[in-house]
Amino acid sequence: MRTIIVTAIVGVLLILNSCKKEEEEVDEIIYNPTRYELSYLGLTPPNIPPDNPLTVEGVKLGRMLFYEKMLSGDGSMSCSSCHSQSTGFSDTNRFSIGIMGLPGGRQAMAITNMLWNTNQFFWDGRANLLREQSLLPIQDSLEMHETLPNVIQKLNNSSAYKNQFFRAFGSSEITSANISLALEQFMNSIVSNNSKFDKEERGEATFTASEQRGKDLFYTEYNAFFPATSGADCAHCHSGANFENDQYFNNGLDSDAGMIDDGRMKVTKDVRDRGKFKITSLRNIELTSPYMHDGRFSTLEEVVEHYNSGLVYSTTIDPALEATRNTGLFLTSQDKEDLVNFLKTLTDRSLATDKRYSSPF
Amino acid sequence: MKKYIVFTALIITSTLAFSQTQLDIKINHKLGSNAFTLNDTCYNNLGNKINLSRLEYYLTVVSVTHDGGTITPIDKVLLINANVATLDSLTTMSITNLEKVTLAVGVKPSLNHNDPSLLPASHPLAPKSPSMHWGWTPGYRFVAMEGRTFAVTPDRQYEIHSLGDLNYFHTTISTAGISSTGKKTIELNADYLESIRDIDLSNGPLDHGEIRNNKKNLENFRDFVFTSIEGNPSVGLNNIAIDNIKMSVFPNPASKGENVKITLSETINDGTISITDLKGSIVFKTITSEKVTEVNHLKPGIYICTLSKNGASLSSRKFVVSN
Amino acid sequence: MSNFNISKKVVATIVLLSFFSCFLQSKLEHDAIEFSIPSMVFEKENFATNKRIELGKKLFFDPIFSIDSSMSCASCHIPEFAFSDTQKFSPGVFGREGVRNTPSLMNVGFHPYYLREGSVPTIEMQALIPIQEKNEFAHNIVEISKKIQKIESYVDLSEQAYNRKPDHYVITRALGVFQRTLISNSSKFDLYLKEKVKFTKQEKKGMRLFFGKAACNNCHSGFNFTNYKLTNNGLYEDYKDEGRMRATKDSNDLSVFKTPSLKNIAITGPYMHDGSFDDLEQVIIHYNSGGKNHLNKDKLIKPLGLNKAEMQSLISFLNTLTDIKLNKNLERQ
Incomplete structure (x- = not known):
């Protein structure tokens, strides 16, 4: 008798199970995260946060959320509205406009190669981890202007999201922590290593004479005593495979009196940090105009000219720049053209169209 | 004991009395050889027949040179009305032999742009009626000179209101002054006909500002108006000798990275050499008493090198640094 | 002490303003706050009091400022038009034509310098200009002070506000204080x-x-x-x-x-x-x-x-x- 009952129950379960299997044959909801294979040929091995390794499921969820307009107060914006793939995940507007129609105070930063970012996030570094950063624009009244409980409630109405959360984290309960981890995974998955510069490094492309001259100027140091051979000295700050050094510097944009934005000082409350901003990566710099924290320059020529002749003294100006301020960088118009041509070799055209990073909807 | 103290006190007071002298300034206002009288008809060197219904100006007593070349700053600004006898006390100081006095007509740049309404009414730089302040620059009228010109019929009003930091000139007059007990008086003659030397008033100009007739007017004040009672002339610091100073820039054009040598034909005390680019930003500035100044590492471009002293430009040269 | 009775209105304004300035910040920090109205900074020694605002306002609307007593500050800075003028150029005394369009005075206390060319550093100093310009009031602050000092109500108010008779200091400061209270934040x-x-x-x-x-x-x-x-x-x-x-x-x-x-x-x-x-x-x-x-x-x-x-x-x-x-x-x- 007992055997019969057990068999019956097992049978029923099997039938039920098989029915269910038939219903959701295409996409089984199981928690079995798969490692996301990150390709970073030519770059140094990344520092993937050990508590949030990249998984195929997590990256997919992050990508859904990145393009999800439900994250904004009126359903009109997603992260991608200001971090647009076609422009190196940045915004061509000087100041991005939020859902209220009001602009923010700084230029949207490009999101590429975040895994090689070794310090904080935002221009002033007020978020320590990318996951902390990811939730702030959602709640900022000048940006997406939505509360996290509202976001969670809206996402909970979607079974697709509930399922994807389960696949990524083993629980269909949507929490702000999981939202931020997923967004972090997706942003960390965006790698740019296929520019002409990278190809040249790999021996797949050759620089033009002008690009090569520009590269030489980029890496040559400034030398006041030998102006004829003095370089543009860019690499001290924009160094390494990611063309940045993850520090905060004042690059001589404004005088003490003319400085509107205190930058890093807003976070550290230290006057020595006034007017200092995070040094940004130069990858895809051609696509990510306008430039500087306030987007004041619209072309690379203007940026180069700023360093060549437009530095303005202030008490916190970077000493290395200050040393060049009186004489300028001695760049001729040809030098400047070459430098810009070199910077354009950092453009990764494939990134702008890479299906892995485009909208999943 | 008591006697002794009294004696010591007496010595101290008498020493003080001897060493501290009251320094006054007296100005004899004149029109040519006559004493200044309001509305008197007179002629300038161009033969313009005019009168003066108002003549007020700021006089800054910059410093006195005394007792073997010691320069003591005075830095006192007086509002002079030519129609009122001028006898003002400047300071008390230790002085035996007066040698020179340095003056400037106008208000020095660091005071010139302050808010006049913060000063008590009695202060020379407080608001005045008629006004000695110039609104929108803002700054003071160094000289306000008004009257009628009779060169045309009917006669016409003319006004010369001269101002401007660039027209603030120092001028030095040698004088021993007049001594009396505990007092020394700098006595100067001021001939205001000289202030309109070479200024054509025949058409009744209304010149308010810092260029042309107004600049000329202040240069005249610097060079010709004041003499000491001994008859010594005033020697403007921006005088003929300095005006003739030549400045050369070599090489011109200079190539990128090459040293640019700026050479003056004479030495000048504390002259300012400044180099500006065409945008007007100063790329180099130095105060020097040397004949030769070298500048290096200028970026390619066109520059203007200016020699100036006390805000007055003496000479300028354009030069090029080529690629 | 009553001289320095800080007006309730002023306090209210300042409190209100600081509230507004906090508003956008909420709990989050922005990338630079752009639209918050800062609190008005008054000149040192010339902080706002009820009496000072009252005096400044009285002066602002008084035609005593023009040489022929025909026009006041408000003749060109018309309150209904946010203290600006509806004409191309505001005429001055004796119908003399002005040279520039009259700007609005709302929020004028926040400006870092004055006049269209930005040549005057403070709003207090700015008062001297229309007084003297030939095509505006064509007058003189020393003469205006003399006229005002003959009016008992002004002398009383000035004593209460600044503890001195209405001279050039009091006139320029009171006008400054009044204009600094012209704050527009209710659009x-x-x-x-x-x-x-x-x-x-x-x-x-x-x-x-x-x-x-x-x-x-x-x-x-x-x-x-x-x-x-x-x-x-x-x-x-x-x-x-x-x-x-x-x-x-x-x-x-x-x-x-x-x-x-x-x-x-x-x-x-x-x-x-x-x-x-x-x-x-x-x-x-x-x-x-x-x-x-x-x-x-x-x-x-x-x-x-x-x-x-x-x-x-x-x-x-x-x-x-x-x-x-x-x-x-x-x-x-």
């Missing part, structure tokens, strides 16, 4: 910031254009819709007015003028330093065209490519900058 836009009102579709579209495609906020930025910079906006190839060069004698400053605030812009026409545009449509057509070529034209002035509908939306947005409490406040005062 539809301000209420929208506080999410108390909704914008129409057109207004919202206009706002997006203002901050986006048209990028008006490159110059008209911040809570007062100006960065106070001195620039040339390409109005003419050949200007009659030399602008800031009048003060600096520097050719880089030729026909360069201070960026005006856009608060209350709908009611402060005509526009530009010379009042050459009668309405906002003309202004926007000018900017849309990219302006004329002038040596000193700012590089930000370039063709905007707005169509007619977009220009209309922009105007709708500009209309939201008008203070709806302006006239109410005036009645209360």
Whole structure:
């Protein structure tokens, strides 16, 4: 008798199970995260946060959320509205406009190669981890202007999201922590290593004479005593495979009196940090105009000219720049053209169209 | 004991009395050889027949040179009305032999742009009626000179209101002054006909500002108006000798990275050499008493090198640094 | 002690302002707060009191300032029009024509310098200029003080406010204090910031254009819709007015003028330093065209490519900058 009952129950379960299997044959909801294979040929091995390794499921969820307009107060914006793939995940507007129609105070930063970012996030570094950063624009009244409980409630109405959360984290309960981890995974998955510069490094492309001259100027140091051979000295700050050094510097944009934005000082409350901003990566710099924290320059020529002749003294100006301020960088118009041509070799055209990073909807 | 103290006190007071002298300034206002009288008809060197219904100006007593070349700053600004006898006390100081006095007509740049309404009414730089302040620059009228010109019929009003930091000139007059007990008086003659030397008033100009007739007017004040009672002339610091100073820039054009040598034909005390680019930003500035100044590492471009002293430009040269 | 009784109104204003300034910050930190109104900083020694504001206001509306007692400050800075004038050039005494369009005085205390050429450093000093200009009051502050000192009510008020008779100091300071209280923060836009009102579709579209495609906020930025910079906006190839060069004698400053605030812009026409545009449509057509070529034209002035509908939306947005409490406040005062 007992055997019969057990068999019956097992049978029923099997039938039920098989029915269910038939219903959701295409996409089984199981928690079995798969490692996301990150390709970073030519770059140094990344520092993937050990508590949030990249998984195929997590990256997919992050990508859904990145393009999800439900994250904004009126359903009109997603992260991608200001971090647009076609422009190196940045915004061509000087100041991005939020859902209220009001602009923010700084230029949207490009999101590429975040895994090689070794310090904080935002221009002033007020978020320590990318996951902390990811939730702030959602709640900022000048940006997406939505509360996290509202976001969670809206996402909970979607079974697709509930399922994807389960696949990524083993629980269909949507929490702000999981939202931020997923967004972090997706942003960390965006790698740019296929520019002409990278190809040249790999021996797949050759620089033009002008690009090569520009590269030489980029890496040559400034030398006041030998102006004829003095370089543009860019690499001290924009160094390494990611063309940045993850520090905060004042690059001589404004005088003490003319400085509107205190930058890093807003976070550290230290006057020595006034007017200092995070040094940004130069990858895809051609696509990510306008430039500087306030987007004041619209072309690379203007940026180069700023360093060549437009530095303005202030008490916190970077000493290395200050040393060049009186004489300028001695760049001729040809030098400047070459430098810009070199910077354009950092453009990764494939990134702008890479299906892995485009909208999943 | 008591006697002794009294004696010591007496010595101290008498020493003080001897060493501290009251320094006054007296100005004899004149029109040519006559004493200044309001509305008197007179002629300038161009033969313009005019009168003066108002003549007020700021006089800054910059410093006195005394007792073997010691320069003591005075830095006192007086509002002079030519129609009122001028006898003002400047300071008390230790002085035996007066040698020179340095003056400037106008208000020095660091005071010139302050808010006049913060000063008590009695202060020379407080608001005045008629006004000695110039609104929108803002700054003071160094000289306000008004009257009628009779060169045309009917006669016409003319006004010369001269101002401007660039027209603030120092001028030095040698004088021993007049001594009396505990007092020394700098006595100067001021001939205001000289202030309109070479200024054509025949058409009744209304010149308010810092260029042309107004600049000329202040240069005249610097060079010709004041003499000491001994008859010594005033020697403007921006005088003929300095005006003739030549400045050369070599090489011109200079190539990128090459040293640019700026050479003056004479030495000048504390002259300012400044180099500006065409945008007007100063790329180099130095105060020097040397004949030769070298500048290096200028970026390619066109520059203007200016020699100036006390805000007055003496000479300028354009030069090029080529690629 | 009653002399220095700080007005309740002033305290209320300051409290209100600091509240507004906190508002946008909420709990989160922005990338630079742009639209919060800071609290007014009064001149040292010349803080606001009830009596000082009262005195300044009385003076502001008193024709005693002009040589022929025909006009007061308010003759050209008309309160109903956000303290600006509706004419191209305001005539001065004896019908003498002015040379520049009268600017609005709302939020004027926040300006870092005064006049269209930005040559005067404080609002207190600015008072001396219209008094003396031949085509404005053609008067003299020393003479005005003498006249005012003969009026008992003024002497009493001045003693209460500043503990001295109404002299040049008292007149310029009291006018300064009064003008610093002219604060505009109740426009539809301000209420929208506080999410108390909704914008129409057109207004919202206009706002997006203002901050986006048209990028008006490159110059008209911040809570007062100006960065106070001195620039040339390409109005003419050949200007009659030399602008800031009048003060600096520097050719880089030729026909360069201070960026005006856009608060209350709908009611402060005509526009530009010379009042050459009668309405906002003309202004926007000018900017849309990219302006004329002038040596000193700012590089930000370039063709905007707005169509007619977009220009209309922009105007709708500009209309939201008008203070709806302006006239109410005036009645209360």
